[in-house]
Amino acid sequence: MSAGPGVWGDPLPGRVLITGMSGTGKSSVIRELARRGFRAVDTDTDGWSEWTTDAEGQPDWVWREAPMRDLLAEEARPLFVCGCKSNQGALYGGFDRVVLLSAPADVLLARVQARTDNPYGQTPGERALILHHLETVEPLLRAGADLELDSGRLSVAALADALEALATAREG
Numbered sequence: 001m002s003a004g005p006g007v008w009g010d011p012l013p014g015r016v017l018i019t020g021m022s023g024t025g026k027s028s029v030i031r032e033l034a035r036r037g038f039r040a041v042d043t044d045t046d047g048w049s050e051w052t053t054d055a056e057g058q059p060d061w062v063w064r065e066a067p068m069r070d071l072l073a074e075e076a077r078p079l080f081v082c083g084c085k086s087n088q089g090a091l092y093g094g095f096d097r098v099v100l101l102s103a104p105a106d107v108l109l110a111r112v113q114a115r116t117d118n119p120y121g122q123t124p125g126e127r128a129l130i131l132h133h134l135e136t137v138e139p140l141l142r143a144g145a146d147l148e149l150d151s152g153r154l155s156v157a158a159l160a161d162a163l164e165a166l167a168t169a170r171e172g
Helices: 026-035 065-073 088-094 105-114 124-136 138-144 156-168
Strands: 015-020 039-042 049-053 059-063 079-082 097-102 147-150
Touching: 015 026, 015 088, 015 138, 015 156, 026 039, 026 079, 026 156, 065 079, 065 088, 079 156, 097 138, 097 156, 105 124, 124 138, 147 156
Parallel strands: 015 079, 015 097, 039 079, 097 147
Antiparallel strands: 049 059
């Protein structure tokens, strides 16, 4: 059972970014952390992200940097943020930890096909793009992460437990 935020009455250190490919469970784990009473933000909304055009002229769903900087400046800790955006590296300095959720390709594809709360991944083209990103984007995320958790093997509750422990660990 979770003790919840602020159990010892002193400030908690953690601002944690939870990132990873589509289907790794970012949204599920952020909902679980919110259910446990933590400040938990899913950035896959118009309030936190916006469509732009990348250098190749392709649409790109990126973080709105000003609201994200304001969020990261808030006093409340711990703070959990989830998302995977092309400009997230510009904000890594605002996080205490960056955690990569990963899973095998077959798990990711099965999850995106089965989910009902997000239409992304339903078409063959989107599933092919997920596999492409697994090869090209995930290694970049891995290089910038402090920790990688295998969401193909761990339950949502176990992932949330690990993230909660990471965010509430006392600096010593």
